[in-house]
Amino acid sequence: xxxxxxxxxxxxxxxxxxxxxxxxxxxxxxxxxxxxxxxxxxxxxxxxxxxxxxxxxxxxxxxxxxxxxxxxxxxxxxxxxxxxxxxxxxxxxxxxxxxxxxxxxxxxxxxxxxxxxxxxxxxxxxxxxxxxxxxxxxxxxxxxxxxxxxxxxxxxxxxxxxxxxxxxxxxxxxxxxxxxxxxxxxxxxxxxxxxxxxxxxxxxxxxxxxxxxxxxxxxxxxxxxxxxxxxxxxxxxxxxxxxxxxxxxxxxxxxxxxxxxxxxxxxxxxxxxxxxxxxxxxxxxxxxxxxxxxxx
Numbered sequence: 594x595x596x597x598x599x600x601x602x603x604x605x606x607x608x609x610x611x612x613x614x615x616x617x618x619x620x621x622x623x624x625x626x627x628x629x630x631x632x633x634x635x636x637x638x639x640x641x642x643x644x645x646x647x648x649x650x651x652x653x654x655x656x657x658x659x660x661x662x663x664x665x666x667x668x669x670x671x672x673x674x675x676x677x678x679x680x681x682x683x684x685x686x687x688x689x690x691x692x693x694x695x696x697x698x699x700x701x702x703x704x705x706x707x708x709x710x711x712x713x714x715x716x717x718x719x720x721x722x723x724x725x726x727x728x729x730x731x732x733x734x735x736x737x738x739x740x741x742x743x744x745x746x747x748x749x750x751x752x753x754x755x756x757x758x759x760x761x762x763x764x765x766x767x768x769x770x771x772x773x774x775x776x777x778x779x780x781x782x783x784x785x786x787x788x789x790x791x792x793x794x795x796x797x798x799x800x801x802x803x804x805x806x807x808x809x810x811x812x813x814x815x816x817x818x819x820x821x822x823x824x825x826x827x828x829x830x831x832x833x834x835x836x837x838x839x840x841x842x843x844x845x846x847x848x849x850x851x852x853x854x855x856x857x858x859x860x861x862x863x864x865x866x867x868x869x870x871x872x873x874x875x876x877x878x879x880x881x882x883x884x885x886x887x888x889x
Contacts, residue, residue, distance in 0.1 A: 594825055602821055602833040605814045610840025612810035613678045614848050616669060619802035623791055624783050625669035628803070630775035631792075633661060635807025637769035645766050646758040656755065657770035660748025664741045666775065671738030675730030677851050680722065682841030683861045684738055686834065689868045690715045691746035699750065708871050715867025721860030760819030768811065831872045838865055 594602070619628050645653075664685070672681055690712050696702040704712065723735070755763055779788050795803075821830045838861070845851040853861065 594821075594830075598821060598825070601817055602830060603836070605818050605821075606833050606836035607840050608810050608814045609834075609837045610682060611844055612806045612814075613672075613682045613841040614844045615802040615805040615810070617672050617678045617845070617849070619799055619806065620669060620673045622796060622799040624779060624788075625666060625673045626775060626779035626782050627788055627791055629662070629666045629669050630772055630779050631803050632665065632807045632811055633768040633772035633775060635803060636811040637765055637772050638808075639761070639765040639812070640769045643762045643765060646755070646762045648755045648758050648763065648766075652751065652754050653766060653770055656748055656751045657767040658774075659744045659751060661767055662771040662775060663744030664748065665771075667737050667740035667744065671734050671741070674734035674737075676734050676738050677729070677853075678845035678849065679838070679842030679851050679853070680857065680861065681738060682845075683838040683864050684719075684722070685741050685745065686838050686868055687715055687719060687864055688742035688745035688749070689871045690719075691743050692749045693871060695746050695750055711867045711870030711872075713867070714870060715864050718860045718863030718865075718867055721856055721863060724856055724860070761816045764815050764819070765812070832869070835865060835869055835872070 616628065623631065668681060668685060671684075672678060676684075693702075693704050693708055693712060697704055783791075818830075842851070842853075842861070
């Protein structure tokens with residue numbers, strides 16, 4: 594990779610890590626539903642100037658409801674109900690485990706031995722983290738948070754159907770598709786008056802946090818990441834995502850004084866180690882059509 598692009602990849606990882614902290618601060622003012630709706634509304638502003646990409650509405654909605662709405666709403670809910678920011682950033686990155694597993698089930702992509710080892714390591718790490726649940730946050734909050742990496746993984750696979758679409762245009766319209774139902778959900782869950790009161794009495798800190806997670810983290814950072822994936826092999830780009838949990842955990846430790854017990858810290862490091870094994874190996878090979886036919 595060119596030095597400038599390495600710097601871009603590092604910058605994106607840092608932005609995404611800091612976005613977890615910004616989300617936590619914003620949730621002091623907004624409900625999970627409203628914060629997530631505002632995030633995508635800000636990121637969808639370019640839709641005023643760019644046409645919808647040539648992607649079927651059914652596919653656009655499916656990608657948006659998994660990769661964006663499902664992932665980020667469950668993240669926001671988990672953080673709002675006490676799941677530490679650093680831990681959240683690690684759990685979300687476990688999407689690599691689910692992506693490889695779902696690809697094997699749906700597309701017959703056989704994981705390599707190293708990827709299988711990575712899945713086992715990451716799964717052990719998640720079980721270690723589960724052993725710490727129920728003390729400083731509820732089992733229910735953690736269960737909802739676990740929806741995030743699953744939706745992330747499903748969205749990754751659905752995104753394959755939109756190959757060829759301009760990345761920036763696609764992500765802007767995905768944001769718009771997520772923002773509309775999220776606003777409706779916020780009105781139903783929180784009520785119209787509290788929802789509009791939250792927006793009217795928004796503080797400068799809340800506004801800055803929304804701009805960070807909407808315009809910078811969601812719109813600009815995703816576009817830069819997509820450009821890198823377009824210009825370089827995924828094996829060169831994806832490992833930079835491993836920095837996100839470290840940035841998120843370090844920033845949370847500084848801003849919120851977040852600390853981890855031995856078991857939880859060991860679990861987080863184990864998950865990241867398993868993800869590292871998964872993303873630093875070659876892509877899985879697809880099963881031969883003959884094999885797929887025999888198993889059908």
